Amino acid sequence: MSSRRRKRPKKLGSWVAIGQLVAHHRKLKGYTQEQFAEVVKLSVDTIGSIEQGRMPLQFDRAEQFDQVLGTNGTFAFLVSKLALWEKIPLLVQNLGTYEREAIAILTYQAQVVPGLLQTRDYCLATFAARHPALRDQTAEEWVNDRMERQQIWEDEEPPIGHFIIEESILRRQVGGPEVMRAQYRRILELCEPQHMAFQIMPMDRMPHAGLAGPMTLLETFEHHRVVYVEVQTVSFLVDDLDEVSDYHRKYGMLQSQALSPGESVDLLEGLLREL
Numbered sequence: 001m002s003s004r005r006r007k008r009p010k011k012l013g014s015w016v017a018i019g020q021l022v023a024h025h026r027k028l029k030g031y032t033q034e035q036f037a038e039v040v041k042l043s044v045d046t047i048g049s050i051e052q053g054r055m056p057l058q059f060d061r062a063e064q065f066d067q068v069l070g071t072n073g074t075f076a077f078l079v080s081k082l083a084l085w086e087k088i089p090l091l092v093q094n095l096g097t098y099e100r101e102a103i104a105i106l107t108y109q110a111q112v113v114p115g116l117l118q119t120r121d122y123c124l125a126t127f128a129a130r131h132p133a134l135r136d137q138t139a140e141e142w143v144n145d146r147m148e149r150q151q152i153w154e155d156e157e158p159p160i161g162h163f164i165i166e167e168s169i170l171r172r173q174v175g176g177p178e179v180m181r182a183q184y185r186r187i188l189e190l191c192e193p194q195h196m197a198f199q200i201m202p203m204d205r206m207p208h209a210g211l212a213g214p215m216t217l218l219e220t221f222e223h224h225r226v227v228y229v230e231v232q233t234v235s236f237l238v239d240d241l242d243e244v245s246d247y248h249r250k251y252g253m254l255q256s257q258a259l260s261p262g263e264s265v266d267l268l269e270g271l272l273r274e275l
Contacts, residue, residue, distance in 0.1 A: 014082055016053030018075070023051040025069040039068055058101070059222075095228055096149040098218055104160040106217040106251055108210050112174070113183060114163050115146050116153075117190055117198075122183045123147070125175030153190060163191070163198040164210070164254050170200065170271055177275045184272040188265065199258035200267050209253035217244075217251055 026036050033051075037044045040061070049055035057065070062075035069075075099105060099116070107114045112126050123146050127139040152158055165187075173180055191198045201208070216228040227238040227247045238244060259267060 015056055018057055018078055019051040019053040021078075022057070022065060022069075022075070025065075025071055026051075029069055036068075040064055095216070096145065098220075098226070098228070099149055099152055099159075101220050102152075102159045102218045103221055104162075104217075104219040106162045107215070108164040108251060108254055109169065109214045110166045110210065111169065111214065113165065113169055113187070116150055116161065117163060117187050118146065118150075119179070119182050119186045120147055121175055121179045122186075125179055129174070153196075158195060161191075161196045162255075164201055164251075164258050165198060166201050167203045167267070170268065171203075181272060181275050184268055184275075188268060188272075197261045198264055199255060199261055200264040201254070201258045205257055207257070209250050209257060215247055215251070217247055 026033070029036075031039070033044050033047050037047045040047075042061075046055065050057055057075060057079055059076060059079050062079040063073075065071070065075045066073050095115075105116070107116070112118075113122060115123070118126075120143060123143045124139070127142060153161070170180075170184070174183075187198060190196060201210070213229070213231055216230075217225070218228065219225045224239075225244050225248070227244055229236055229238060238247065258264070
């Protein structure tokens with residue numbers, strides 16, 4: 001009897017399987033990726049990402065693909081039947097995938113300025129402080145990814161953004177005074193539009209509903225609500241309805257305990273003058 005273990009067949013993720021099915025039907029129709037991308041008005045890179053399972057196929061796109069490829073509603077049916085977790089592939093590694101589908105993003109942060117508000121220099125400084133140290137190439141890739149995520153604020157219909165930031169974060173000189181000046185201005189600039197706001201949680205404020213740690217609450221176009229939680233190198237998604245409701249109640253309490261948006265602007269402008 002052979003001592004070698006029999007290799008189990010590798011299981012395909014749902015999005016990989018759907019992507020391969022897209023590629024199969026595209027080829028049956030005689031389209032190259034470039035030709036298909038032009039017909040459905042997407043970039044070639046996006047088509048490639050969908051076919052490789054790196055990017056989810058949204059329901060409206062699934063309907064479009066069905067129409068163009070003549071698949072009689074197959075893709076729309078498959079996408080509609082996926083569980084919520086599967087509709088968010090690799091979320092724990094790539095929060096940006098879900099942020100791009102959000103109509104509302106609510107973030108409480110207790111360690112650093114939220115990634116969606118960071119300047120490049122502040123972001124670089126946070127990665128430079130990590131221990132064990134990151135390789136330069138890895139840090140640069142992560143910084144570029146974070147800056148790319150911020151493009152959601154440039155959309156024609158950007159999501160609502162609300163941020164609760166601990167005062168201690170804003171007083172910590174990450175990268176030095178010049179970096180912090182630019183970071184203060186960035187927060188004030190990004191949160192000036194009507195759909196954006198930030199609140200500062202004073203260091204002496206008690207009771208405090210967020211002592212258990214940071215969280216990001218997201219709502220999609222389809223009104224699914226989920227919570228992203230990240231601690232050290234561990235991150236996970238919460239989609240249980242009762243737990244999500246608990247996080248929303250906690251966030252609401254944090255809003256009532258923090259400084260008002262107007263008071264927060266005054267405090268941040270004061271910190272800017274002090275530097």
